[in-house]
Amino acid sequence: MIENPHMLPKVRSQDLMDSAPMMPCTLRLAGFVGLVCASRDTNVMNHLPVHGKGVATKVSALHMACGCKVCHDILDMRDPRGAMIRERYPHAFWEQLFKAHAETLSRWVALGLINGTDWEIV
Numbered sequence: 001m002i003e004n005p006h007m008l009p010k011v012r013s014q015d016l017m018d019s020a021p022m023m024p025c026t027l028r029l030a031g032f033v034g035l036v037c038a039s040r041d042t043n044v045m046n047h048l049p050v051h052g053k054g055v056a057t058k059v060s061a062l063h064m065a066c067g068c069k070v071c072h073d074i075l076d077m078r079d080p081r082g083a084m085i086r087e088r089y090p091h092a093f094w095e096q097l098f099k100a101h102a103e104t105l106s107r108w109v110a111l112g113l114i115n116g117t118d119w120e121i122v
Helices: 069-075 081-088 090-110
Strands: 044-047 064-067
Touching (some): 069 081
16 A cells, blocks of 8 residues: 555546647636636646646646646746735635646546546556
8 A cells, every 4th residue: 555645656648638728727827816817729737736746747647727828827836926826815726726626627527538548557
């Protein structure tokens, strides 16, 4: 049994990574700072800051949410407002990430991408 969550296997799926343009931004972090999400053509899958993230390693593909360029920059703190959101509104920030993750998973199921047959576990 693996006790340390950082040691759990990670799923890699190019199909999940490529699904971002097929859905809206689920992160919706732009609204926290009075901005509007960028257009859907800027959407990418965003690795969420959970167990398994570290130097030169991404979390499992199962722990992603779809995000536009604006929200991705806020999440990864390339936009300085990302740190402000985390400091001032930590509960709202994490609640939004949870909702984004749940919505992204549901959209993957609706798109037929979560079926367990095309996953590589590393």
